Amino acid sequence: MKRLISALAISTALVTPALAQDTQVIGVSIPAATHGWAGGMNYFAQSAIDRLEETYPQLDFVLATAADPSRQVNDIEDMLATRNISALVVLPFESEPLTGPVQAVADAGVWVTVVDRGLSVEGIEDLYVAGDNPGFGRVSGEYMASQMPDGGDIVVLRGIPTTIDNERVAGFEEAIEGSGINVLGMEHGNWNRDTSFEVMQDFLSRHPQIDAVWASDDDMAIGVLAAIEAAGRDDVQFVLGGAGMKEMVQRVMDGDEMIPANVTYPPSMIATAIEVTALGVVSQTPVSGEFIIGSVLVTQDNAEEFYYPDSPF
Amino acid sequence: MTIAVTAPRKIKMSVIGPIVALVVLIIMGALMNPNFLSAGNISNVLSRSAFIGIIAVGMTFVITAGGLDLSVGSMAAFIAGLMILVMNTALPVMGIGIPIVLLGMAVALAAGLFAGMLNGVLITRLGMDAFIVTLGSMGIYRSLVTWLADGGTLSLDFSLRTFYQPVYYGGILGVSWPIIVFALVVIGGELLMRSTPFGRHCAAIGSNDQVARYSSVRVARVRMLTYVMLGILVGIATIMYVPRLGSASSATGLLWELEAIAAVIVGGTALKGGFGRVWGTVIGVLILTLIGNILNLTDLVSPYLNGAIQGAIIILAVVLQRGRKPGQ
Numbered sequence: 124m125k126r127l128i129s130a131l132a133i134s135t136a137l138v139t140p141a142l143a144q145d146t147q148v149i150g151v152s153i154p155a156a157t158h159g160w161a162g163g164m165n166y167f168a169q170s171a172i173d174r175l176e177e178t179y180p181q182l183d184f185v186l187a188t189a190a191d192p193s194r195q196v197n198d199i200e201d202m203l204a205t206r207n208i209s210a211l212v213v214l215p216f217e218s219e220p221l222t223g224p225v226q227a228v229a230d231a232g233v234w235v236t237v238v239d240r241g242l243s244v245e246g247i248e249d250l251y252v253a254g255d256n257p258g259f260g261r262v263s264g265e266y267m268a269s270q271m272p273d274g275g276d277i278v279v280l281r282g283i284p285t286t287i288d289n290e291r292v293a294g295f296e297e298a299i300e301g302s303g304i305n306v307l308g309m310e311h312g313n314w315n316r317d318t319s320f321e322v323m324q325d326f327l328s329r330h331p332q333i334d335a336v337w338a339s340d341d342d343m344a345i346g347v348l349a350a351i352e353a354a355g356r357d358d359v360q361f362v363l364g365g366a367g368m369k370e371m372v373q374r375v376m377d378g379d380e381m382i383p384a385n386v387t388y389p390p391s392m393i394a395t396a397i398e399v400t401a402l403g404v405v406s407q408t409p410v411s412g413e414f415i416i417g418s419v420l421v422t423q424d425n426a427e428e429f430y431y432p433d434s435p436f
Numbered sequence: 437m438t439i440a441v442t443a444p445r446k447i448k449m450s451v452i453g454p455i456v457a458l459v460v461l462i463i464m465g466a467l468m469n470p471n472f473l474s475a476g477n478i479s480n481v482l483s484r485s486a487f488i489g490i491i492a493v494g495m496t497f498v499i500t501a502g503g504l505d506l507s508v509g510s511m512a513a514f515i516a517g518l519m520i521l522v523m524n525t526a527l528p529v530m531g532i533g534i535p536i537v538l539l540g541m542a543v544a545l546a547a548g549l550f551a552g553m554l555n556g557v558l559i560t561r562l563g564m565d566a567f568i569v570t571l572g573s574m575g576i577y578r579s580l581v582t583w584l585a586d587g588g589t590l591s592l593d594f595s596l597r598t599f600y601q602p603v604y605y606g607g608i609l610g611v612s613w614p615i616i617v618f619a620l621v622v623i624g625g626e627l628l629m630r631s632t633p634f635g636r637h638c639a640a641i642g643s644n645d646q647v648a649r650y651s652s653v654r655v656a657r658v659r660m661l662t663y664v665m666l667g668i669l670v671g672i673a674t675i676m677y678v679p680r681l682g683s684a685s686s687a688t689g690l691l692w693e694l695e696a697i698a699a700v701i702v703g704g705t706a707l708k709g710g711f712g713r714v715w716g717t718v719i720g721v722l723i724l725t726l727i728g729n730i731l732n733l734t735d736l737v738s739p740y741l742n743g744a745i746q747g748a749i750i751i752l753a754v755v756l757q758r759g760r761k762p763g764q
Contacts, residue, residue, distance in 0.1 A: 317688070329733050
């Protein structure tokens with residue numbers, strides 16, 4: 124909300140009558156910073172907007188963060204009705220409820236960029252920017268297989284039961300097939316540190332020998348590490364998280380043996396979407412289509428490239 | 437336990453209901469996994485029960501006096517965030533040591549007291565409904581912690597966390613601190629509920645606040661005290677919580693309020709007030725924690741169904757208290 128107000132204040136200041144004719148407005152609608160990844164996404168959205176407003180004086184941005192899908196619908200309706208936007212960048216809270224309102228925006232002749240979560244009807248958006256969930260699982264699985272050439276016993280922590288989580292796990296299972304890696308158990312840690320701490324404690328009580336853990340997320344990896352440390356177990360060789368939280372990338376950079384790698388699912392994809400959309404608005408550069416941001420394996424060699432000290436995530 | 441002997445039959449069933457559910461769960465757990473009764477697992481389960489348990493003891497008094505507090509989960513998250521911020525800020529000045537941990541604890545207790553008092557004042561002095569007041573403060577604290585953390589996670593300085601860690605992981609004679617504190621809070625709560633005018637006043641207000649008022653019970657003051665006490669207990673729970681992972685985010689303490697309320701009700705306290713049982717609440721908390729523990733230790737059901745099993749056992753534990761034999 125703070126950001127929304129400041130964004131509005133900046134834009135009102137800019138839309139003076141003299142400028143108004145030439146100014147084009149880009150609306151950005153994203154979920155509020157309710158968890159770490161979304162917090163990072165908010166940070167990258169804001170910093171992309173700050174940079175673009177400086178680079179292109181003829182562009183004006185409206186940033187709205189919504190705490191739930193219905194508020195996001197209101198935001199988008201307001202942008203279309205009162206701000207006369209020429210492009211909309213939207214990361215839908217949920218696919219279903221946002222499909223209709225975004226369709227209405229597209230029908231009004233506004234450029235639509237959809238980020239990360241697709242709409243339930245195809246062909247509405249002009250540009251689709253997203254991370255690669257099956258790829259996230261595959262890269263993680265391939266890394267585990269490469270680190271455990273003789274196979275071994277692992278446990279897996281899953282996220283909140285969603286399509287995203289299912290796609291990641293399916294990609295992971297495909298990648299470790301035939302590698303000799305045996306999955307002792309999978310439980311939902313809900314992308315939450317506390318839940319993962321407890322789930323990992325129980326995994327440790329249940330299995331006397333665990334060679335490695337696929338925590339599949341950095342928040343969950345933190346809970347897992349604390350549980351292993353508290354139990355004083357030294358059979359677990361490493362924990363693979365994911366998403367590229369700065370504290371974890373730091374540990375990869377420092378050569379921490381328990382955290383040898385990370386797999387990205389960058390919240391900065393919102394910045395890609397805003398930048399490319401702005402490019403399409405200010406120039407004739409063709410930008411329609413799909414932009415899938417691959418999940419990259421981060422190891423000690425390249426960790427520095429993925430470390431963003433100013434980001435909250 | 438004297439009630440069990442002297443009271444009529446109906447109450448008897450309500451007394452043994454939750455105990456039966458707990459015993460059945462323990463037997464099931466022991467049969468399904470040999471590690472279930474290992475010292476390590478028991479210690480894990482009791483330690484992780486402590487947060488909800490300490491809060492649920494306070495909630496027992498609030499509910500007994502006919503109130504409700506939905507804000508405890510986000511209050512805990514906010515206090516944890518505040519504590520981490522204060523300790524990190526004070527670190528360059530105070531250095532690592534016992535004083536800075538005591539400062540953090542004092543901040544947690546003061547914030548809990550203040551937050552509880554705020555709920556209490558709005559409910560008792562302004563006569564607002566407890567549900568609405570605490571629903572409002574739940575949203576406020578949840579947003580405040582998100583704002584303090586700038587949408588991310590607040591983390592305690594690493595070396596400070598290492599120093600503070602024994603408060604969760606350490607203990608006396610193998611019994612960890614959260615378990616000790618939980619036990620002390622329960623004993624204190626049980627004595628307060630059973631043997632003091634305050635406990636009886638809570639029950640009187642919960643069953644009929646008009647009659648209590650005519651019987652010269654200071655209704656507003658007692659209600660106020662229940663919320664303040666709950667706030668302080670949330671502070672104590674947070675003191676135990678922060679050293680565990682050394683971080684707070686908007687996901688901290690999510691749904692703790694519902695778990696605490698469920699534990700209180702499973703334990704036999706009446707949701708509409710008038711009757712409260714602190715030791716029952718402890719059984720309620722243990723039942724809720726054990727379900728999750730057993731489901732993690734076995735492969736019986738798909739993890740997608742964990743919530744359904746939990747729901748079913750909560751309902752079953754309450755059904756057992758109705759004083760009817762199965763099939764009747």
